[in-house]
Amino acid sequence: MIWQMTIKDVKRMIRDKKALLITLLMPIVLIAILGFSVGSFMQGEITLSPAHVAVVHEDDLNRDLEKLKRVLTATPFARGIGEREMGEILGRLGSFHPAEVLTERILKDEKISSLITVETMGKAEAFRRLKEGKITAVILIPEGFAYRYWLSSLLPGISPSTVEVWQDPDQEIRAEIVEGIVRAYTDTLSAGILAKNVFQEVAVEMNRGDQAHSQIETLLTSVGKGEEKGLEVHFRSIAVEGKKSISGFQYYAAAMSAMFILFTAAFGAEYFIQESRLHTYERILLSGRGRGVLFAGRFLSTSLFSLLQMILLLLFSRFLFGVNWGDPLSLLPLLLLVSLGVGGLSLLLSAINHVAGNEKGSEIFSGFITQIMALAGGSFIPAAYLPDEVRLLGDYTINGASLQGFVKVMQGYSLREITPVFLSLSIMTLLFMAAALAISRLKEV
Amino acid sequence: MEVLEGRGLVKRYPNTVAVDGVHFRLRKGEILGLLGPNGAGKSTLIGMLSTLIPPSEGEILLDGIDVLKNPNIIRNRLGVVPQEIALYPDLTGEENLLFFGRVYGLKGKALRRRVEEVLEIINLTDRARERVGRYSGGMKRRINIGAALLHRPEILFMDEPTVGIDPQSRRLILDTIKDLNREGLTILYTSHYMEEVDFLCDRIYIMDHGKIIADGTKEELIARISNEETIELDFERNGKEFLPALEGLPGVHAVHQRGAKIEIVVEKGMVSLGKIVHLAENSKTSLLSVEVKKPTLEDLFLHLTGRGLRE
Known part of the structure; x- marks a missing residue:
């Protein structure tokens, strides 16, 4: 049943023009803009630490x-x-x-x-x-x-x-x-x-x-x-041995992918609250299926959609801008873990929406918090040029960790060297799920 | 034989009591009407009976078994057509049915076959591959019913299934309900349309302010007001003194002004039309027509609550 829920949700997201515009078209446009303008960025228009x-x-x-x-x-x-x-x-x-x-x-x-x-x-x-x-x-x-x-x-x-x-x-x-x-x-x-x-x-x-x-x-x-x-x-x-320099296009292809997965998480949560608004939630509950099925479906469908989103962005940037994403054998597990992290985040936002009874939680997230996370995670300015405190904050964001992973794969780091990123993403996913479970129980009390 | 029974059902919310001590019985094979104005507590009662809303007090028995302790015993035997369109507008009618069929555990060819059958029942086979968001109000209502029939329930709850649709679609839905009942489906039908309940139902509960205020067959209910009759007056000009004069007539139980018309509920045989015409003349009211109506469920509701069903 969870798989049927997942397929249904992915189908709905694929048919949602607004979701497609924000999760696919916008990052492609931004990769192009930032990729082309990265030269002027590097010519000192911003203040960098020495x-x-x-x-x-x-x-x-x-x-x-x-x-x-x-x-x-x-x-x-x-x-x-x-x-x-x-x-x-x-x-x-x-x-x-x-x-x-x-x-x-x-x-x-x-x-x-x-x-x-x-x-x-x-x-x-x-x-x-x-x-x-x-x-x-x-x-x-x-x-x-x-x-x-x-x-x-x-x-x-x-x-x-x-x-x-x-x-x-x-x-x-x-x-x-x-x-x-x-x-x-x-x-x-x-x-x-x-x-x-x-x-x-x-x-x-x-x-x-x-x-x-x-x-x-x-x-x-x-x-x-x-x-x-x-x-x-x-x-x-x-x-340094084993590491390659990456181009501006490579960096911003990774940075925009890492940023726009956050919007996918928010969309997933909006779809969840829509189940209540459309009264399909009650219809599903009437069948004897528990809320767990709905939550599990939400987790898997958002994970799957974000995986598709990243693969499409990867292919677009590869064929439009010649971006090299590095070794597929390192990239694939990273993509899987990132998409599960997005699913976990979406689950957390869904639980917040569910308890609040509206989509304000995911709206605040997509309208405001994503921007802070994108900045701290290095999606706008490479993390190395951010103050230490901001960079530290960025390390604990899913987009920041994802971006680190993408950049390391592009630079040719070995799987062993990327393991800390894998661990970080896995821990974040588990924390998101645990928090979602705790929050959703508030409604039962 | 009662298939479903509610005993002393109460649902309290912080500021209101939505259902207040309702005793309820649904008999196998019947269409039971639940008639009441908006806000009477009909949907809350249905929510409790279908286990979606936990009651504050009371018990629900399905074939004598406590449903509140074993909610799963009712879920496969029950279909619910909610008042709202509970479908995904961005999926086609067929995709919606396939999905909800799977939710109820149907699979493969059996699922496909059942979806085709249901599409035929609700007369939507031709439009099944269009997105629900593009359907007319009547088509949405029909697919909303179809989704509740997929798992072949024994009992069907229909909560105002014809709200906001054109007369033609309404007629089609009412005929479909009759057909389903003839095939053995037990139906609980809620509405604030007296004509629908009148057309469909074997027995009727009238509900207001969370309570059942009357129940019985249509004939039994009408008999309650058999000593009354309703006179409807249509007039061109209404004199100021006319209404108070009517209310003062011996044998007049109630006077209601509805737009350009006045309805007078009078004790049978106590008020002659001549008296009314005479009063009209005295108060310079010019009458266009006077009609004595057969009592209806609407009249009964008016009699019981002093309000119309749709007020």
């Missing part, structure tokens, strides 16, 4: 300078340059350490410090804290970084240095801010090295090689002052 960045220095300035001196004196470059001039060149080069400019001057600049806080630490500690989500990114300055920079400033055909930036995909927007600043700096340096190479090549072609060498000092002087910088730096954005 990104915590760890800098790991694997380079050694003195060792690099010694190495440079050794190499330079052994090359044709040293011919025609006196010992005093060589000392001056090395002195000027040594006074400009490109990594230090980035980490001590640029990243600690007064304006940038509102966006980024920098801390120098060892490699092991930096990566441990990154994995724990305590920092946004690790900037790794590799061994021989300054040496390669100096060499590429003087000689053509030298392979570039690499600054590595490791990011936490859960803090994507802040990580992109770090990436943007580092990239802006390295692009400036790259432009300088390109100018030097062109200058040298043209001079050789015009048989003015000696003259070009004589201008090296001027070039280095300007490098020393930081006015002309030459360095080719490869920027590598590498997510």
